[in-house]
Amino acid sequence: MTTPYAIYPARITERRAETSGVYTFTMRFTDPGIRRSYRFKAGQFNMIYAFGVGEVPISIVSDPEEPEALQHTIRIVGRVTEVMGRWKVGDIVGVRGPYGNGWPVDEARGRDVVIVTGGLGCAPVVGLINYIFRRRDQYGELHILHGVKTPNDLLYRERFDEWRRAPRTRVYLTADRPDKSWHYRIGVVTQLFDELAVPASSVAMMCGPEVMMRLAARAFRDKGISEDAIFLSMERRMECAVGLCGHCQYREYFACKDGPVFSYRAVRELFRTTGI
Amino acid sequence: MTEPMYMPKAALENLIALLRGDGYKVLGPVSRDAGVAFEEVRAVSDLAAGVRDSQEAGRYRLEPGVPGEIFGVVNGAGSLKPFFFAPDENLIEVRREGKSFKSSEVIPPPRRLAFVGVRACDLAAVAVQDRIFLHDRFRDTHYETRRKDVFMVAVNCTRSAPTCFCASMKTGPEATAGFDLSLTEMDECFVAKSGSSAGEAMLERLGLRTASAGEAEQARTLTDRCAAGMRRQLDTSDLPRLLYEQADSPRWKEVASRCLSCTNCTMVCPTCFCHAVVDQQEIDGNMSRRVRQWDSCFSLEHAHIHGINFRPRIEDRYRQWLTHKLASWIDQFGTSGCVGCGRCITWCPVGIDLTQEVAAIRASAIK
Ligand SMILES: Cc1cc2nc3c(=O)[nH]c(=O)nc-3n(C[C@H](O)[C@H](O)[C@H](O)COP(=O)(O)OP(=O)(O)OC[C@H]3O[C@@H](n4cnc5c(N)ncnc54)[C@H](O)[C@@H]3O)c2cc1C
Ligand code: SF4
Ligand code: SF4
Numbered sequence: 001m002t003t004p005y006a007i008y009p010a011r012i013t014e015r016r017a018e019t020s021g022v023y024t025f026t027m028r029f030t031d032p033g034i035r036r037s038y039r040f041k042a043g044q045f046n047m048i049y050a051f052g053v054g055e056v057p058i059s060i061v062s063d064p065e066e067p068e069a070l071q072h073t074i075r076i077v078g079r080v081t082e083v084m085g086r087w088k089v090g091d092i093v094g095v096r097g098p099y100g101n102g103w104p105v106d107e108a109r110g111r112d113v114v115i116v117t118g119g120l121g122c123a124p125v126v127g128l129i130n131y132i133f134r135r136r137d138q139y140g141e142l143h144i145l146h147g148v149k150t151p152n153d154l155l156y157r158e159r160f161d162e163w164r165r166a167p168r169t170r171v172y173l174t175a176d177r178p179d180k181s182w183h184y185r186i187g188v189v190t191q192l193f194d195e196l197a198v199p200a201s202s203v204a205m206m207c208g209p210e211v212m213m214r215l216a217a218r219a220f221r222d223k224g225i226s227e228d229a230i231f232l233s234m235e236r237r238m239e240c241a242v243g244l245c246g247h248c249q250y251r252e253y254f255a256c257k258d259g260p261v262f263s264y265r266a267v268r269e270l271f272r273t274t275g276i
Numbered sequence: 277m278t279e280p281m282y283m284p285k286a287a288l289e290n291l292i293a294l295l296r297g298d299g300y301k302v303l304g305p306v307s308r309d310a311g312v313a314f315e316e317v318r319a320v321s322d323l324a325a326g327v328r329d330s331q332e333a334g335r336y337r338l339e340p341g342v343p344g345e346i347f348g349v350v351n352g353a354g355s356l357k358p359f360f361f362a363p364d365e366n367l368i369e370v371r372r373e374g375k376s377f378k379s380s381e382v383i384p385p386p387r388r389l390a391f392v393g394v395r396a397c398d399l400a401a402v403a404v405q406d407r408i409f410l411h412d413r414f415r416d417t418h419y420e421t422r423r424k425d426v427f428m429v430a431v432n433c434t435r436s437a438p439t440c441f442c443a444s445m446k447t448g449p450e451a452t453a454g455f456d457l458s459l460t461e462m463d464e465c466f467v468a469k470s471g472s473s474a475g476e477a478m479l480e481r482l483g484l485r486t487a488s489a490g491e492a493e494q495a496r497t498l499t500d501r502c503a504a505g506m507r508r509q510l511d512t513s514d515l516p517r518l519l520y521e522q523a524d525s526p527r528w529k530e531v532a533s534r535c536l537s538c539t540n541c542t543m544v545c546p547t548c549f550c551h552a553v554v555d556q557q558e559i560d561g562n563m564s565r566r567v568r569q570w571d572s573c574f575s576l577e578h579a580h581i582h583g584i585n586f587r588p589r590i591e592d593r594y595r596q597w598l599t600h601k602l603a604s605w606i607d608q609f610g611t612s613g614c615v616g617c618g619r620c621i622t623w624c625p626v627g628i629d630l631t632q633e634v635a636a637i638r639a640s641a642i643k
Contacts, residue, residue, distance in 0.1 A: 003417045052370075236581060
């Protein structure tokens, strides 16, 4: 018998500061057997453990074809992530996973892809964009929409600029409250949907505040995109990641094992009411 | 299942002794803190015999019962849940090893438990928890270890508490599965049936005779009458749809004005499985335990994640609880999360009654 809670040690081999309070760590399982057998899909997550402190769900942002070097981008927000922010190269941390269903990257192959993020940026979406760029010829046009409150909230500014220069790619950035440094659009992210022209055969994937996702999903449906081709990554509290602790319930779903990515068709009815 | 057997009341002593002889720790309803709890019984005299429970919404009393009646108490606050899904248990221990660490599973020590006097609803609740902890995508090794070596002696209900509604939930009053032996208590004797090969072997060792047609008939009449006389009912038609569609019912606000969000209902419920997973470091810093503790969807932190609480209002949390119990549970696990034991009604400090809440939501359904 092996408990689903078993934690495997992994060594940090790289630490990169994305911005203040956001770090990307590369980690490798110390056990060669685990390292070689571990596989994951784009958009899945791990439970990341700080010895004696706790464990939190964190998406895997690196490429599934390089499962031996896992990357996680962690934002420091509280008790556990605070400790993670102090991790250095060479430290041994704990990992168990992968969990969740991941992004529908196979379904999206050959089609135009619209990616929407908002708020403080979403690590899972960065992994998705990287995934598509590494297989650029397998996907159609790529549209990346990102809305922030203030320019300070924009993480990965250089990456957005890099993506913008890539062929068959359009990047739309907007800020509610811009400053002088801001030379992108002004307003809420939903305004971007009006100017977006995409075929009904596109696939939309999004991650961010639920209000934003609700509006975006409706806008895409109005553009003729099927509710089965609109995907939302939902965040819920998770303490076990194996569908037992009950915290991530979203009516009939467990976000950890049935999600975190859901089609709009699956959750549309739940979006009608708040507090679910 | 074998044919019904006639079991003199004195044979219960024998049954307990045989189970103990087989290495089982025998547990049954014992008087405790003005109620009953499943605790160790070494002899029939340890059982809460000769008393009955008086239950109503928000109220529980033990009262003098019928002399000679052994299983007079329908139920107490405690079910079998804590014996298999422990309220607070170690899952793993993580030990430092140089710069690294090693995690190892903490397996609960093996033990054989025999339960005497388990009601049909509580057996059904064990089946519900089995579905969650044993037959889902991930198998819970701790639950599995605790659940493995168990002998169940059911007692069919011949009297229901006013809070019971197992007939509506189709879980009782007669136990139909999940037991090794079932007993129907009558004035002078039990009618016993086996539900497993272990139960059958036990019946043989007890040296019982076959019950007469009249005795078997009388036992059946008693449970049938109990089912027919059950006061509370819950109309399960149209679930889960009804509660999904009524997510905006004004009744949620109304019940929230009474609910204290105290978590009692979830703590006494024999099927609620939500739990917290907590890491606790030893004082020397070299070892850390991962502990699982019962949690409740009524707690404020339950749906909290980095600055957002998805269920900030009591109406959100009560809706989550009731919708989960009676509706989404069916989609998740193919069975209702409620077995009709009535505990949440009795032990709610303000007497909130889920059967009334469902009836009110149904009556005011916005079509
Ligand atoms: C599927 C999924 C993927 C995620 N991916 C990333 C990612 O790639 N990068 C990233 O920075 N963050 C990610 N998060 C969010 C991250 O898990 C939380 O920020 C983290 O749990 C906060 O922990 P903390 O101890 O630092 O904060 P705390 O001080 O504990 O709490 C801060 C807040 O987080 C909540 N929280 C505590 N523990 C948990 C838990 N186990 N699960 C969820 N919430 C909890 C608390 O209720 C509180 O509101 C993801 C969350 C989910 C569900
Ligand atoms: S919801 Fe109430 S009546 Fe139903 S099983 Fe739980 S405690 Fe018993
Ligand atoms: S026991 Fe009653 S008051 Fe307490 S949380 Fe449950 S419904 Fe609310």
